[in-house]
Amino acid sequence: MKSANNTMTYQVYLVGGAVRDALLGLDVVDRDWVVTGAIPEQLEQQGYQQVGKQFPVFLHPVSKEEYALARREKKQGQGYTGFICDFSPSISLEEDLERRDLTINAIAQAENGELIDPFHGQQDIANKCLRHVSDAFVEDPLRVLRVARFAARFKEFNFHIAAETMRLMQTISTSGELASLSPERVWRELEKALATSHPLTFFHVLIEAKAMSYLFTELVWPKPPVSETQLLALDKAQRWAMICQHTPLEQLNRLQNALRCPNQYKNLAQQVRSFIEQHAIGMTAEAWQAWLMSVSAIKKPQAFDKLVQVLSLITSTQAKDWQALRLAIAKLNATDLIKQGFSGAELGEALRKERIKALQVLDSPLLKN
Secondary structure (H helix, E strand, C coil), X not given: CECCCCCCECEEEEECXXXXXXXXXXXXCCCEEEEECCCHHHHHHCCCEEECCCCCEEECCCCCCEEEECCEEEECCCCCCCEEEECCCCCCHHHHHHCCCEHHHCCEECCCCCEECCCCHHHHHHCCEECECCHHHHHCCXXXXXXXXXXXXXXXXXXXXXXXXXXXXXXXXXXXXXHHCCHHHHHHXXXXXXXXXXXXXXXXXXXXXXXXXXXXXXXXXXXXXXXHHHHHCCCXXXXXXXXXXXXXXXXXXXXXHHHCCCHHHHHHHHHHHHHHHHCCCCECXXXXXXXXXXXXXXXXXXXXXXXXXXXXXXXXXXXXXHHHHHHHHHCCCCHHHHHCCCCHHHHHHHHHHHHHHHHHCCCCCCECC
């Protein structure tokens, strides 16, 4: 492809996940491109917008897909940010592909459809193997999480991790480099893993890679493990709450603060663990009323629905029975009590008693006989 002023040509290649997913017969959602033989000014002249400060990545003026200049990386500092990048137009496509994590992610496609596969990624796709591209794999600690996440994503295809790649992951774990990862990076990989059909595989791989004690120090791994069949019916936040159910509340709070979990994940996991520690099936109507108020069952029905889906699985009860508790008190309001002259604190107490009465008359397996 020629530049705007026709003084230099450059080549554009589709790379990474788009090529891999197409070869696996999956829908291609995101497309990333690598440009060889170019300098930033050439792309800017054609309307590309540069984003990111660490290295030149450009957004296409129409599609808004990412185009990155081919680059070489040299490890200099610690952690996943300790690299010096070279974006010279003389850098070849193969040099750019060599810096990638796995062979299945190091395949490129030319504009004419030809596949460029210097590290035999197609063979590893056929063999269902997750294999590192080069020994430079150990220079980036984030790759331990990425490989675990890919193992979770492609579990349904029966992918396995090459023994030599697992050894390198263990080397990274014991090196102390995992400590350099930011909470945001760790959470991002975890959240993506939770979205796969086999999220537990992510943790199983980290256990084998000796990374769990460094990345999720406070997490008490469930034994026996959570059922993946159960997890399939849940969303990402619910899956996280199920995985954290055995972690004591104090530890859970430290874990989620360290990971900087989004509130929707954090609150749900806390509510699930709090019920396990402080409550039980067979409580009195008074205790159920207090719990329903503590989780804002009336004010936040959607959040309550997610909570009881998890708790019903953990306690082997029916979600409809939990919802019946909420419905019994949700239909009550303060209007009649106000007409009777109640106000202020007395109104609140009278409403509480009415809710308890409504729960007491329920024929519910959750209530104490």
